[in-house]
Amino acid sequence: MASLHYVCSLLSILVCLITIAATGPITASPPPVKAAYWPSWAESFPPSAINTNLFTHIYYAFLMPNNVTYKFNIDNSTAIQLSNFTTTLHHKNPPVKTLFSIGGAGADTSIFVDMASHPRSRQAFIHSSIQVARKFGFDGLDLDWEFPQNPKEMHDLGLLLDEWRLALEREAKATCQPPLLFTAAVYFSVDFFVADVYRKYPVGSINRNLDWINAMCFDYHGGWDNTTTGAHAALYDPKSNLSTSYGLKSWKLKDPNSHEIGSPAVDVGPGDKGLMQFVQVGEFNRMNGATVVYDVGSVSTYSFAGATWIGYDDEISATIKVGFAQALGLRGYFFWALSYDDEWKISTQVARAWILND
Template sequence: MARLNFVQFIFLAIVYAGITGKSPATAEVMKGAYWFEQPLLPPSAIETSLFSHLYYAFVMPNNVTFKLEISNSTATSISNFIDSLHSKDPTIKTLLSIGGGDSDSLVFSTMASNSSTRKIFIDSTIEVARNFGFDGLDLDWEYPQNPKEMNDLDLLLKEWRLAINLDATTSGRPPLLLSAAVYFAVEFFLSNTSRSYPVASMNQNMDWINVMSYDLHGAWSNNTGAPAGLFDPKSNVTVIYGIQSWIGAGALPEKVIMGIPLYGRTWTLKDTSVHGMGAQAVGAGPGNGTLQFFQVEQFNNDTGATVAYDVNTVSAYSYSGTSWIGYDDPLTVTAKIGFAQALGLRGYFFWACGFDAFNSNWKVARQGKILFLSPCINNFLSSVHCELTHKSEVTLVKK
């Protein structure tokens, strides 16, 4: 194997991208994370200094009335979330996220299909956000299924923005922020039903777009892969392709936020002697296909796993016996931060808050906090020189 040091590995990633560093726009920088109710990480344990925005995930509209109906237990959870964060950092921004990957897409498509149900939904979201003291709202509709639903999303965003502006005028308070979590690419090119997001409407009506640049590979395929690989010489299923597709379709870079996973995808290898990127597998590995970052580190330590870095995808993976895990770590996140800054993106967000906290001391989140907008990244992009290698796998030599 070729041996690279820290700087060489990151520089190689930037060279692959073919881009040069530039400062993001002057809009408020996003260093965000989604948090959901979990016993291991109450809101009081969140290291707020690492984030500018935190999302409460998730709530759903009623499938008949389309209003946000907050149960007593959820109301208690939300209040604890808001109060705990603001007691530690009064300046941190909070957003209420609506939907999620496990939500029923039909609820959103039905709601968005006519003006009366859109208004009911919109009015209730603003009311709930104001009542609990959120700074904004986030839509996580996964996903509009056809061109009509994309057109309905367009109408929903326009009407939502008008209602938010009216609320700000009548209440005298700052307008609520409005964001959305979206597919990794602007067009669903892997689907049998071609459809694209309404980018013009999103530019005009949203404060930013959270691009879910992850879950690109998983145990649903019987080949190992980088769950959030920056590049892939054999495929467009990559972070760089997805982000550039959004910008190519007209999304303003200062409205684009790169999603970074704090978890890995796992496989069970078919042959323990074949363990590189793309190796054949026979199904899900440890954790039934998913491990949080701290669990990946624990697995590596407990099993003495081999940890490798794939330069072609700019991703980490580890293997021990039949178990194989693809993930991001502080090193690969450094490359992603450089990439995001090189494109002038507004920032990044993590799914999910705290997955790198337990026994890991917020290792990945700290890396993002230190590097994004740090002069060392710009200096690095403009001045670092190193000898490149054509090898695809490296053993890292940290300095």
């Protein structure tokens, strides 16, 4: 009789350390950026619950413009939430800077494509974004366009950033206020292929216009990779360029006795399409007596119990990534997302590690 393989899953979390690259000319060492995105749908985790001792900047995630006017239509409930977000975080001890992020992984990117392709729609979008930031007391704004799909879209992104920065400077001068911070979340690599189409970020425009970029150094592997396990935020990978140094979602294991990175896998598992929060990973490990392994080669952590394999970042791997970021002269780090940590374990360790390495 053929042996039966129990089908369980590899689960990943998105509470991983991400580097923030400093851009533009620097005359003096700027203070480090210790940032995190706050999911606006996290009803059980209000802004008042954020430990601001661990961060310098908090992003509100997410807003999207109208798909016809390219302006932001803020309804009453969202307006209340935005005001509460900035007021709460500005009055915390210590206070933090606030930015709102536009887009996100679930956004309809066709809106960005259409908006960025015409001067008039770009101007409508830019003007509206500045209005929202000032009206609700934000310190800045962030573009999370995931991702421009071809050279034309990358070119239009460059035009958008140029015009956006100019508008920000003009608005600050006209209102005698400090310029709004201006950042973007980008793919972990400056150039990449999607569906055999090569594209490259407009580096010149990014360097001229953005205060920093949030390089999304995760999702290197996932449910689309359902034949082997893999570290979704590997710092190193000698077999490919899918690693933070170059540039986990979930699987179901075929063989419970093969549990290292690269083991055969079958399919995505439980959780939100195979995703779990860091606190849920900790609960799984405790309840199932899971074996936890730190993988030196990729600088990542995984645990396994039976046929279930979980890849994630913990305090050890995050600390090493902080050292890597500082060795490269990067400006800081950010997390996706605030509500996913487990009693601030990773956030606290990373904040301490950056201070110790200064």
